[in-house]
Amino acid sequence: MSSSAPGTLAAFQIDHMPDRTIDHQGQSYLFFSGTSYLGMVQHPAMHALLAEGLSRYGLHFGSSRNGNLQLQVFAEAEAKLAALVEAPAALTVSSGMLAGQVVVDWLASVVGPDAVGYQAPGTHPALWHPLLKAHVNPFTQPAGTSCPAYVLANSVDAIRSKTYSFNWLAALPTDQLIYLVVDDSHGLGILNNGRGIWSQLTEQLTNHPNVKLIVTASLAKAMGLPGGVIFSDPGTLASLRQTAYFGACSPMPPAYAHAYVQSGNLYADAYKRLARNLALARQLLIPTRLFQQAEGYPVFYTDHDEIAPYLLGKGIFVYSFAYPTAADKANTRVVISAYHTPDDLAEIAFYAKEFARSL
Structure with missing residues (x-):
């Protein structure tokens, strides 16, 4: 066992994949323990599909997704993920942490220094950014303000097993541009019959076309894949593709994207x-x-x-x-x-x- 913080159990060190x-x-x-909620990390059929993907794509493709040679398997995986959650489009990256950082770094540059926002308590560090203020109520300005606003939140309290109510979305102003960014790492594949939080949020935002929704997630939890994903409208994802964060980073290993596409x-x-x-x-x-x-x-x-x-x-x-x-x-x-x-x-x-x- 290795050492651990006071009040916690000493960590086990093992040399095999945890299963039952x-x-x-x-x-x-x-x-x-762990986060393999669907057991896909241990699933023999997924192992076989991954081996098939490794034989086709090798261990990794360490090139920019914006390069002049692109693998179509990423677009296929993104289309399948978007269909799963009923989102207009999806964009994959190499981790859930990167998915969040791609979004908040872009958001900080888009909304500018005058924007006001709210970072919900417990928001995952993937959505932290030094230029985005925390715990400020963005909806106390006079009606008709042109100042953009943003809200950063998790879809679920994964620590204490609580789902959050988003009923407050109905009370949002309709005359203000608002960016709603939600980390769904622990909800994707689980909440709402496996669709995650996207469809729930869009239903609650039916009367709020002024709210631009962006959902990020790690694929390493229920989905069992070493990567991250961003769901939003095609225009927003096209803007994210042009950022240095996205362009300078390698993608998730294509063999895993292949396994997901072929998972049936x-x-x-x-x-x-x-x-x-x-x-x-x-x-x-x-x-x-x-x-x-x-x-x-x-x-x-x-x-x-x-x-x-x-x-x-x-x-x-x-x-x-x-x-x-x-x-x-x-x-x-x-x-x-x-x-x-x-x-x-x-x-x-x-x-x-x-x-x-x-x-």
């Missing part, structure tokens, strides 16, 4: 398995009164950090460490995946109930 179980120092543990119904089938597991997990874990969980989100959060070493002693590894920095409080979560079995869920529920009785 992990092996550490000769012992096997049930694994209820694998993601839809995995979502169905996850939904069944999640329904059973709610039935088993919520009655312990130890956890809170947003409906449809595969994370069960608890304030009882001491349950992590207790479960570890029973051969069950759960998420428990300080985040986003080592100075932050440890947070403890049980993460459900499509690859778990009913027996796995019954086992963790048994020991969670046992722990609850000990309190």
